[in-house]
Amino acid sequence: MGLQSLRNYFQNLTSKTKEDIKEDLKQVKSLQLKGSSPDGRFSEYIDSKERKRVKIHPADLVTLYPHLHIYNSQGDSLTKDLEVEPENSPNVHLKIKKS
Numbered sequence: 726m727g728l729q730s731l732r733n734y735f736q737n738l739t740s741k742t743k744e745d746i747k748e749d750l751k752q753v754k755s756l757q758l759k760g761s762s763p764d765g766r767f768s769e770y771i772d773s774k775e776r777k778r779v780k781i782h783p784a785d786l787v788t789l790y791p792h793l794h795i796y797n798s799q800g801d802s803l804t805k806d807l808e809v810e811p812e813n814s815p816n817v818h819l820k821i822k823k824s
Contacts, residue, residue, distance in 0.1 A: 738822075759775075778795065780794040792818040802814070804817055
């Protein structure tokens with residue numbers, strides 16, 4: 726998947742549930758599930774070099790909607806446009822559809 730395809734995918738996250746995203750991530754051969762919380766609400770995906778690349782989080786006290794975090798190979802938080810921003814920026818808490 727090229728950069729433009731990734732940007733398009735991330736632009737349309739609000740139409741995807743956590744389950745949709747997990748199914749999509751199964752198709753990405755360079756990523757693997759590192760683990761999930763016992764209740765399944767949190768998930769983390771790593772690349773072949775064991776670097777975090779994707780996290781799926783439920784709504785919380787700060788981010789009031791279920792969301793996705795994506796990271797570049799240096800571990801920087803990315804926006805839906807694949808731009809680096811601080812990890813506490815609202816722009817790196819990518820809203821997903823509630824399950």
